[in-house]
Amino acid sequence: MLKLKEELLFFVWQYKLLQPVELFTQSGQAIKIIHPGELNKDSGPDFFNAKIKIGKLTLAGNIEIHVNASDWFKHNHQNDSMYSNIILHIVYNNDLKKENSNTGNFETLEIKKLIDPSLLKKYNSLMSSKSKLPCASNIKNINSLKLQSWLQRMLIERLEQKTLYIEHLFELSGNDFSQTFYLTLARSFGFKVNSEPFENLARHLPLQILLKHAGNLFQLEALLFGCAGLLEKAYKEKYLQQLQNEYEFLKNKYKLKVMNPGVWKFMRLRPANFPSVRLWQFALLIHNSPEIFTTPYHYNSITKLRKAIRHQPQDYWKNHYYPGDKEQKDISGIGENSIENLLINTIAPYLFFYGKRTAKEQFTEYALEAFDDLQFEENVKTRLFTGSGLKFKNAGESQALINLHDKYCKTKRCINCGIASQLLINS
16 A cells, blocks of 8 residues: 555545544544635645534634644644644544643544545555556546536646746836737747747847838848848848848848857758748738737637738748758748647737736636637647547647646646546545
8 A cells, every 4th residue: 555645634634525424532522523624735734714613612723634643743843833723633543652642732533444445545546556647547437517627727727837938028028018929929939949049039139120110021031030140141042132231231220139040940840840931930920910919919819810820921932941042842831730839829828918917807718718719739648638538629628638737647646636536536
């Protein structure tokens, strides 16, 4: 049997899972639970504001829980003022001899024989499982309403996690919403491999400069490729030479700095994912939909967002993946998977952030609704759940499952998981 953890005892007490028998303290006093209290996740007693009745006396206060009664002394609680208002000490095993059992001015309740053996068996099964999804064999039995409720919570939790970096960018930009969205979207156009260089480019090249030239695609390309350091070679093509000349003028006008071109990663990428391809796609987005940067919250539907992002290459970029390469055929615009990626990982989280920051709930609702219209993501993590017999239909659910895997399944936080905990409660 695995070593018993206090978290299981917290769970049993919180959800009132002791077997329905009459309870007695170690001194033989009858005890009745009126309210188990509120679980404390910080330092101090394990449960606050509990209410119990011992004999004829009703008590209100805090409760401490240990695997062994002797843990009270091991943790030095007897000398800690935070534990001065304890009304009950709950232990799985009372390992103190009678003459040493006075842990304080309160009663002790031993619960070793009060926990359903089937619950312990299921808990041990989860904790000892070698599977990447510990509850894989039982998860399909979970109530569908309970599952959906937990997945909604997981989606919001993941969105809140994603918005932490957006909050960071918001502070760096002097609380400028447009600049924050620009930095966030630029970073996402790097698609992980080149996210850092893209964000650095956005820092080198302020949004206000790009918006001044939004009506001129050629100047946008000159600014983006020039600042990125991708116009530093001697080129034979007239178009590239013209871009170089234009950038030289704009660089002096705005006192711009050129990035080290070595920061851009091309190795092991398909040509369609080259950073140079993402740069002309970004230029097209600014040219065709500049208002997405100034008022991104007006793009409150997936249809509008897709239309803003989806564009075909123009001029030189119809036949070239990067400056100076040989001519190619049939270079297409940004792919559907990339569009979905941007919507899922950037635009929806930004709308969620904007709604939270401005206390305008309609924008957090836009973000959540957007996930309903985006496709379910098939990947290693989500397949753990679909392979267990569950069916899902949209990106909101796949994002929720990714969060569930990363924050709960991977670390075996089954007790804190709304799905696994339901399986234990229904043991």
